[in-house]
Amino acid sequence: MTISASPAPVATRADAAAPIRVATIGAGRIGSNHTALIARHVPGAVVAAVADPVDGAAARLAETVGAGFATTDIDDVLGSPDVDAVLITAPARSHSELVCRAAQAGKHVFCEKPMAVTLDEADRAIAAADAAGVVLQVGFNRRFAPGFAAARRAVDDGRVGTPQLLRSLTRDPGPWQADPARVPQWTIFLETLIHDFDTLCFLNPGARPVRVHAFADALVRPDAKTSGHLDTAVVTITFDNGAIATAEANFSALYGYDVRGEVFGSNGMATAGDGRTTDMTFYGAAGVEIDTARADTVLLHSAYVGELTAFVDAVRTGGAAVVGGADARTALQIALAAIRSVQTGATVEIDEVQ
Missing domain, CATH: 3.40.50.720 (NAD(P)-binding Rossmann-like Domain)
Incomplete structure (x- = not known):
């Protein structure tokens, strides 16, 4: 092309x-x-x-x-x-x-x-x-979720201080019933953890990822591992400001859709993400219960509205996209480094992935 x-x-x-x-x-x-x-x-x-x-x-x-x-x-x-x-x-x-x-x-x-x-x-x-x-905007919706946006403001305002440890996770709602043979190879990195890689960069603004080490396995469907299927992964990322980040994913959280983030710094810590659909907690004879979201479109409804509204506003005003092609490229480079790390078992320098 x-x-x-x-x-x-x-x-x-x-x-x-x-x-x-x-x-x-x-x-x-x-x-x-x-x-x-x-x-x-x-x-x-x-x-x-x-x-x-x-x-x-x-x-x-x-x-x-x-x-x-x-x-x-x-x-x-x-x-x-x-x-x-x-x-x-x-x-x-x-x-x-x-x-x-x-x-x-x-x-x-x-x-x-x-x-x-x-x-x-x-x-x-x-x-x-x-x-x-x-305008070119990419759908990294967590930047528009109220909790994640507030965590970023806490970083920008200096309340967190210098980021030192970060964490982001995605656990898709289970039970996972897809056919592993129909899941493209490396989906867990390219389509699931790609959100977490962008989130970690978002919560550590101005810093550049420099090295990656990843572990992955088929723990949800062990029988599919021989065909290359992976459904569980943990990735560590080191940034040039010294911060160390962890991203993790799994395809089957039986309790609902679970998306969370955390940034710990020299002055404090900010966390974001909650699987609850409301702030109601029920206390009954069987114990304590909360209602949890079972789909991204439910848990992240306001974030989806926010990102699409931001896109339309950028088109109307001629402004820049809030999250653009360069952001997508950075997250992809981390994903490709993670894939290489799984293939080789070694830590991968980001600059090696070109």
């Missing part, structure tokens, strides 16, 4: 107050969630179109949200003068190519994580967006 030297002009409209017209590419689970949020919860935006190559998928989602049209041909969306921006929620391995195509067509881009699965792909996506002058 090559990047055009003369990208299409960025979509503009005579009425600057008109809503941003957004098209979704990929009508699966997360695409359906994001599209519904745009339609119902993001001010100043409308869903203009939905595209998905699976017959009927786009039409069903478009009908649900009242989109203008649905198509199985992505070029129908990219070539439409009635689309200002796209949400890329297709399978991860197609993200970089779609970012490049959308940017060349002059569309602003919100891309779900990971933006790419190789550094070369990431660089091409960033270059395409820069050449076209479009």
Whole structure:
């Protein structure tokens, strides 16, 4: 794939107050969630179109949200003068190519994580967006979750002091019932822990990751390990300011969706994340109970709304994305270093991953 030297002009409209017209590419689970949020919860935006190559998928989602049209041909969306921006929620391995195509067509881009699965792909996506002058935002939603945003403010305000120890974890809700054969290799690093890698960088601003050591196994489905499946991992990351961070993930937390973060520093500590759906605690004969979230779309609803609202605002004002291509590249580089560490059993210097 090559990047055009003369990208299409960025979509503009005579009425600057008109809503941003957004098209979704990929009508699966997360695409359906994001599209519904745009339609119902993001001010100043409308869903203009939905595209998905699976017959009927786009039409069903478009009908649900009242989109203008649905198509199985992505070029129908990219070539439409009635689309200002796209949400890329297709399978991860197609993200970089779609970012490049959308940017060349002059569309602003919100891309779900990971933006790419190789550094070369990431660089091409960033270059395409820069050449076209479009907004490129990547879906690292935890930055927009109230608790994580407050933890970052505690760092920025100096209340935490110099970060020394950090932790981020993702435990997907169980029981995990997916077919391991249908899970792309290295998913735990490229699609799950990629969130944690970005979170750790977010909570340690200005610092650069320098080395990584990772451990991974198939503990949820030990029978699938021989095929390369991994569902449990722990990664340690050292930053150039001396901070040491830990990221961990597992595909099957029976008690619900568990996402947490922590930054400990010279002046104090900030933590974020709670699996509760409400602050109610029930005390009964069987013991103490709390209700926990069983899906990311429930636990992180406000974060998803926040990131999509920030994207639409950036498109409208011409501002920079809150979390952009460079942030996605850094998280990907950590993920690739972790994969190499698992393959070799050695600590990997980030600069070795090029």
